[in-house]
Amino acid sequence: MALRADDLIDRRRLRRKLTFWRVVAIGIIALGVIALSTWFYGDDFGGSTVDHIAKVKIEGTITEDEELIKRLETIRLSSKVKGVILSIDSPGGTTVGGESIYEEVRKLAADKPVVAEVGTLAASAGYMIASAADHIVARKTSIVGSIGVLIQYPDVSGLMDKLGVKLEEVKSSPLKAAPSPFKPTNDDERAMVRKLILDSYN
Template sequence: MAMRADDLIDRRRLRRKLTFWRVAALAIAAICLASAAAWMLREDFGAAAADHIAKVRIEGTITEDEELLERLETIRESRSVKGVILSIDSPGGTTAGGEAIFDQVRKLAADKPVVAQVGTLAASAGYMIATASDHIVARKSSIVGSIGVLVQFPDVTGLMDKIGVKLEEVKSSPLKAEPSPFNPTTDEERAMVRSMILDSYDWFVGLVAERRPLTRSEATALADGSIFTGRQALQKKLVDELGGESEAIGWLSTKGVDGKLEVIEWKAKSDSWFLSSEALAGAAARLMGLPDHGAGLLKELGGERLFLDGLLSVWQPENAVWGD
């Protein structure tokens, strides 16, 4: 049955409307994506067009974080950043990681005033990084200190004996690949590791003595691994002031930074909402039927703090409950 002319006209009109709305929907989606990208760039790069105080969070276990080092260098080069707040909440981590961030912060502080604001914890390598700033602010109940270095390795020889496993090895010299979890540690091996630890410890204490108003002997007396509250740390000259972000801004104002400037957090580039590890972990948690806070559990199960290569500067009390 042939279609009437009116029906053909109506159908073509409907097709044109459908095509219009499809194009409109794509245009709206493109505008939304562009707006989201612009917003994320503002968040990631601290709205570089306007003068502001940059805030950088240093949290969790410290390792050699290339992204963080690059971010600190970008802040140093930014003309719109007038001052920097390092918000530190870390138990420490690898000594090499702390050293790398320390050096980058000192480079930054040569061009802009930098203040460290301690949250719950700035221990070991976390405190090392705090000393790279020119002023340290801590809460009265913050945990500060744990100046020292350690190496940890397991001994599974008892387990190997129980399950009947023996290790055969051929090596060029007795100390090669030692200490090993598969052999009892000898006095010679312990002496080698202790010599290495004491050398790094001497360097760490030297940093504290150089950066804080302490003599070498005073810094050494405090570098026995002890931790202190913010109040105690102030008395021992490990921090300069008690308080939070407002006190940090107050110190920046004494260095010529306008205290009324907006404080903008410079986040890691991966913190974009659709790429962030937290967002992905949250999505994975929900897929497994876990609540959103299950993402934190997944992060811990990732083994972030289970194994760290190299010398460690980390506060790690027994049975500690870790949290971000």
């Protein structure tokens, strides 16, 4: 049965109304998402829209962490963050990783009060970062301290002798590629490694 002209007009009007209300619904949902994001993250996405204390967790092995550095910078620049708690539970990590986070915490502490809260352990690079705060709070059983630099390497030269394997090498200088796991470390090589350790430590 053929549709009348009036029916076609009514259907077109209905489609237009449905399209209009779909657009309105999508707009309301989008505004709701933006409002919730602003409420939870603030205008700078660094925290709540109200004044608050920020808490940052630093756990496990510490390495170079650009995401953490950026988060600390965002917290430092946020006008809503009035203080910071660093929750640290770490045995340490790399020298560069610890140093980069330490420096960012020092910048943060220059602008806002920073307290380091130690869990079970804050040693080596973990303690270095904690020392950048204004205060360190720890439990009686927490292990805090022991900043040091360590280099470990195996010596498989005895195993190579048993297997009848010899290492041939040509070097541009006597200390190139030292220490090597394929031969015992001599006094000059050990002194060079110790100097590197002390340079990093000091």
